[in-house]
Amino acid sequence: MNILLCSVGRRVKLVEYFKKELQKINGKVVAIDCDPTAAALHHADIYEVVPRIDDPEYIHHVKYLCNKYKIRGVISLIDPELPLLASYKEEFEKEGIQMIVSDKDIVDICYDKDKTYKFLQANKIPSIPTYAGIDRVRADLKKCKINFPLIVKPKNGSASMGIHIVSSIEELKVSHDKLQEYIVQPFITGDELGVDCYIDFHTKKATNIFIKQKLKMRDGETDKSISVKDPVLKQMIEKLIDALKPIGPIDIDCFKSSNGYVISEINPRFGGGYLHAHESGQNFIKNIINNINGNPNRQHESEYAEGTIMVKYDHFMFL
Structure with a gap:
């Protein structure tokens, strides 16, 4: 079995996790990115440089590589x-290629x-x-339902790009004039948590729910975290x-604020902090391989230790 990872960027460790699992079944990781210097490309079994995702030929190129x-x-x-x-999920699946993404809606x-x-x-x-x-x-x-500071962010933003804090009506007006597609939210104080989940293709049930408290963020990704268990959050x-x-x-x-838990964002993909879950025994990649082979996964969301800490650090490559 070969799996194609798109827009791999800097996700070196994730590529290595896929590589390790696929080697067990004589499979390979094929990585693609529009940037030839994307670090994760050079850790895959095979890599290809492709057009940007907004290029009209991008999907055609992905199909070609899937066949190749x-x-x-x-x-x-x-x-x-x-x-x-x-x-294009249904179109690919007609050709026996599983698009590991939720439905469009x-x-x-x-x-x-x-x-x-x-x-x-x-x-x-x-x-x-x-x-x-x-x-x-x-x-x-005016009704005091919310107060400054407020956070302004793009409706379709990613990786914390375009996010800024405003502390007055004047600043909010400036943001309104500059941003066409944006949302405004109150600034929430309290513990920030991330939950990595895996939902089985066949049963549509969560087989893994890994909860971590974020200790430090960098460029919108979890840089340091500690694993926790909380039945209230898990139920939510x-x-x-x-x-x-x-x-x-x-x-x-x-x-987690003084009023309890609130959901901030939902990202239907591997999160930047997935490394913590994986090293704690939550192997989503093995689950993916099982599902592609037509096999459901069993539920084992509680099988991880509390109090483990993940710390990311910088490395480099010489090409």
Whole structure:
């Protein structure tokens, strides 16, 4: 079995995890990226440099590589590519290629932060108040439902790009003039947590739920974290998954404030902090291989130790 990893960027360790698992069954990792200096390319069994995902020929190129390398599964590691791959999911599956991505309507909910908020509200899941227009923000500021500081971020942002804090109406007006597609949220204080989940393709149930408290962030990714267990948060995550019905790996961000837990973002892909889950025995890659082979995975979400700490550090390559 060969698996194609798209837009691999700097995800070296994830590529190595796939490589290790696939070697057990004589499979290979094929990695692609539009940047020939993307570090993770050079750790795969095979790599190809491809057009950008917004190139009209991109999907055609992916199909060509799937046929060339006899690919059984395709996975993207970045948010902007997920809606594109989801749009072609059925087309690829007719050719025996499993697109490891949730359905398009699910991806659209997760990718658009305003839609995420509306989905969570409709399903009575605690979430951060989210505003898609300045008028509602002003109204709730006057009613003291929210207070400064506020966070302004792109509706379809990724990796914390474009996020900034505003502390006055004047600053908010400036942001409103500069950003066409944006949302506004109150600044939440409290512990930030990330939950790495795996949802089985066949049973549509979560086989893994790994909870970690984020100790340090860098460029929107978890840099340091400590594993925790919390039945209240776990129950909330299960409710979210049952309502959303995603498949495969999913990364959920949330905060624990004085009022309890609130969901911040839902990313239907491998999260940047997945390394912690994997090293704690939560092997999503093995699950993916089982699912591609038509086999369901058993539930073992509680099988990890509390109090383990993950610390990322920098390395380099000489090409």
